[in-house]
Amino acid sequence: AGSGLVAFAAATGTMPLDMPESVLVRFHGKRRPGITLRDLVHAIPYFAIKKGLLTVPKKNKINVFSGRILEIEGLEDLSCEHAFELADASAERSAAACAIRLSQASVETYLRSNAALLRIMAKEGYECADALIKRAEAMEHWLENPELIEADPDCSYAAILDIDCEEITEPIVCCPNDPDDAKLLSEVAGNKIDEVFIGSCMTNIGHYRAASAILGQQSGEVPVRLWMAPPTRMDRHELTEEGLLSVLGKAGARIEIPGCSLCMGNQARVRDHAKVISTSTRNFPNRLGNGADVYLGSAELAAVTARLGRLPKPDEYFKEAAILKGKEQEIYSLLDFS
Incomplete structure (x- = not known):
């Protein structure tokens, strides 16, 4: 939260929190050879400009992503690490947050690896070993009965941006x-x-x-x-x-x-x-x-x-x-x- 909200919470004991609208970005089709994930990152502003959802000049700027949650679908088979490249760039869109729909297998693979890494770190003497083990145990507990959060089938969006990967023919x-x-x-x-x-x-x-x-x-x-x-x-x-x-x-x-x-x-x-x-x-x-x-x-x-x-x-x-x-x-x- 910003400093103003923190000060408000300190003074009143409550904090107003509005749920932002979401913008859905849907990728379709197969990526062409030589087209990288970073090109898909940049395809979001590129196609948003073409659709009139984003402008570059600061005066009277249009930015459909500003203050909203960026939701991304159509790349479910990405690993969590590769998906992070898309989520990371949501800050440059001025989005409030980013959520990417991934396959359960991708999430399970990521959490198994990270739980193992946290245990290795605790064993090798990293600080706060108890906290590392607790976090690893939480991941392992989820893996025993995995359940992903998904968008409601009837949810509405402030805007929907469809991107056909076949149309991305160069970086x-x-x-x-x-x-x-x-x-x-x-x-x-x-x-x-x-x-x-x-x-x-x-x-x-x-x-x-x-x-x-x-x-x-x-x-x-x-x-x-x-x-x-x-x-x-x-x-x-x-x-x-x-x-x-x-x-x-x-x-x-x-x-x-x-x-x-x-x-x-x-x-x-x-x-x-x-x-x-x-x-x-x-x-x-x-x-x-x-x-x-x-x-x-x-x-x-x-x-x-x-x-x-x-x-x-x-x-x-x-x-x-x-x-x-x-x-x-x-x-x-x-x-x-x-």
């Missing part, structure tokens, strides 16, 4: 410096890029494997300043074990301490007035660097851009990303502790 980027300003890659292809950042909570270990595969085609260092910040120490450890940090280092990547790094805006910074493509959550003015122009895109697109020193044409992107074809299950597999 979608968000342009400087507004995460609502979603455009097709072909609209900005050829623009020079000085720095590339692959990191933030919008990434998982699969993105670094994919980037390594693309950058592994590079002979020598890339023509840009390349930043890499795995989101967790576990991810960094696994990348080291798989020998991928060496591949990234040979391409000229600067490996940052796991965490937010450039995305936080008060840690590492790009050079003043740099042209950047980033996998981070947002590209607000001056966040990554003073006067920087920041595009948001997938890790795969960022890796291709790093090789070229410019935003690629769609056919260039698909040609470079073709190295991932047939290896998706191996590349995008997640850490499982169960």
